[in-house]
Amino acid sequence: MIRMLLRVLGREYAQPLRRTVSLMALTSVVEGLSYALVVPVLRELFGDTPEDAWPWLTAFGVTIAVYAALRYVSDLSGFHVGTALLRGMYHRLGDHLARLPIGWYSGSRLGEVSVLASRGVLDAMSVVAHLLAPLISASVTPLTIVAVMLAYSWQLGLAALVGVPIVAAIQLWTARSSVAEDAEREERDHEATGRVIEFLQAQPVLRAGGRTTERFRLLDDALRDVERASRRSTFKALPGAVGLTLTVQALFTAVLVLGVHLALDGDIGVAEVLTVLVLAARCADPLLSLTDIGGKQRGARSVLARLDTVLRTEPLPEAAEPVLPERHDLEFDSVVFRHGDRTVIDNASLSVPQGQRLAVVGPSGAGKSTLLQLLARFYDVDAGAVRLGGVDVRDIDPQALMAQISIVFQNVYLFDGTIEENVRLGRPDATDAEVRAAAGAARLDEVIARLPDGWAANVGEGGALLSGGERQRVSIARALLKNAPVVLLDEVTSALDPVNEVAVHEGIERLMAGRTVVMVAHRMRTVQRADRVVFLDGGHVVEEGTHDELLSRGGRYANFWNISMAPVARD
Known part of the structure; x- marks a missing residue:
């Protein structure tokens, strides 16, 4: 999606966007690493000298403070870059539309451009401000937590690592299987919007014909099509959402059973088991949010693809060395x-x-x-x-x-x-x-x-x-x-x-x-x-x-x- 953003917006936005992505990734890594300090804290608390936990608690607090500062800076950077991208996108789209031949503006395209220039651009450019941080956090933080688990117990870490390709496969399958339904739903939405406008504009004719109490069949049909398309889209995404939830819960259960088994055999301590379970629970939360984030990401990609199509439309060519006429015949x-x-x-x-x-x-x-x-x-x-x-x-x-x-x-x-x-x-x-x-x-x-x-x-x-x-x-x-x-x-x-x-x-x-x-x-x-x-x-x-x-x-x-x-x- 980052590549598509840069293709639509232009390479001049590459550096600030990459800087923001790097800052968000660093924030997610620090968040994941902060949980590593929970192990020594719990070990000391369950040990013979609980007061020895204070240095670790202090370190944990400092790490959390660093994370909070990074989160603030990265979110602020996301808002600034998102605003700049929004402004740049409006300027680029407006300049490009002004150069396209009038014949390009057919009736269907007017509605599409209207949606793109209003809600579409806003939704697509809000990716950086509102969607990018949760997406990176849901991907990078769990991976960092798995790395921490590997450091404390390779058995538990390996068990958690098995779930990474499974979760990725489910997300990829859900995205690919929902493409057609998402596209159909957008098409039906645009058609219904046109029918609503037509219904409003047709009020004088409908009232003159005494049809004020009748239902407008074209509008009703369009709205029913929207309903059917939305239902199909929801049902298509449902298996992926359920599958992801069941996979995450199954992995958490497997880590829990394995941790208890290792603790009973004396391979790891109780503090380590508790810490790993906390990490596993913390890892599950962002993974479960991937379903919602994935849906929003697909919507943003769809808008970006339509913007890219418009911006790739060739305008009328301009002369390399323009001539200014001196007469007016x-x-x-x-x-x-x-x-x-x-x-x-x-x-x-x-x-x-x-x-x-x-x-x-x-x-x-x-x-x-x-x-x-x-x-x-x-x-x-x-x-x-x-x-x-x-x-x-x-x-x-x-x-x-x-x-x-x-x-x-x-x-x-x-x-x-x-x-x-x-x-x-x-x-x-x-x-x-x-x-x-x-x-x-x-x-x-x-x-x-x-x-x-x-x-x-x-x-x-x-x-x-x-x-x-x-x-x-x-x-x-x-x-x-x-x-x-x-x-x-x-x-x-x-x-x-x-x-x-x-x-x-x-x-x-x-x-x-x-x-x-x-x-x-x-x-x-x-x-x-x-x-x-x-x-x-x-x-x-x-x-x-x-x-x-x-x-x-x-x-x-x-x-x-x-x-x-x-x-x-x-x-």
Whole structure:
């Protein structure tokens, strides 16, 4: 497990971790050796001059004091190293997740990463602070006690030593036999967590359908699966736990019988027999705790294995010598992009001169939003090139690339914090005047004025305390504050009410002014403001031209326009 910890965390943590392990091992050895002093203490107490036991009692007390000091220092070291590892793990995981392609974040992975980044990391990194010391103590202290027993009576020591491989074999067998059940239980736990979230999110639909008193079958099935998996896991570990207990008790009984036999034959004294029995009893206690420790260790190893899998996922490659573009024109050059077995963009070529606006329209699933994601390098193309200012986006430093681009999506996510904090994400070092100016341009100031807490109003997780239009205004204000030369818009008004739509349109117009813009349009009215229009279908550029040119051709775009505007004409 130590090797896996170091592989997950990195070699920079090797020295403090090994130092802590060595300190814990030394503490366990001193604990075991302290029991060796019980023999002379009992020998003198049962002898003719009990007062001679005082020097040995003093030595025993000093040894216990040394053990207590070592235990304090080793536990404190474990907490310090555990805290450092936790902090380092969060930083490493966060940095790595930020570099992974957006396509990696599928629905199932979001739940897994959420669990890993919260409870998972905490459980795995608490190994050093809470699990390592008991594990080392349960292993090293009994071995030290056996060595002490060998020193006083080789027969009794050898009898105790026989149990070492038996206990190790039981632990190994239990661990191997429980792997499949533990993995299944974790999988069922994750599935049940997802179903609970789904059940909570589905409350409006369930209540609207009058199903508030019904049981949610998917959730019930998931919880039953958790119950069955937990039962199987418990039953699988039960033989190992019972076997370990019976083995330890049998060994203690064997040592007891052998000690009595040796004492009756006069081979050892009564004091030695009593001491060996005390040592054997003390040896049994940590051995019996191995079952519980082993279960926790397997859980920690499982989390570490999942963290290792995530951290081994290759991020998008970065250029050895990044280039910073000097212009802000955009180009797709024979781009091919596949998602799984499906070709989303197929040999698409188009360009956007600096300062102009390109509208991308087409049916659902045509690949419109994917074009924006390729521009922002959320994915890498499978063939061809995407260029900003004549430079392949793969040759631009990722942070420099994102500094050139402002993105406003239809579905806005806000972080749990104040409105001002969410706006400042666009440019954290902006002055108050710049933040207020961006808010005014996005007409966010109207929202702030009617909120009791104003700029300090909390938006809730994901922006849940704001309406869709209000969240969109925050997003536009954030993009305005960033003031990037390239703007990517994934139709931001398709789900807004008329009042918010007007306000958002005004903010978008200010955002697009003087910038290179690519907008995905679902509402065809927004297309008329573009310099050029591209009609995309099946990942192919079917038509390209100005709005009027495409209408005059009477092709796919004209047909799409007529269909989309027909309801308006009837009104």
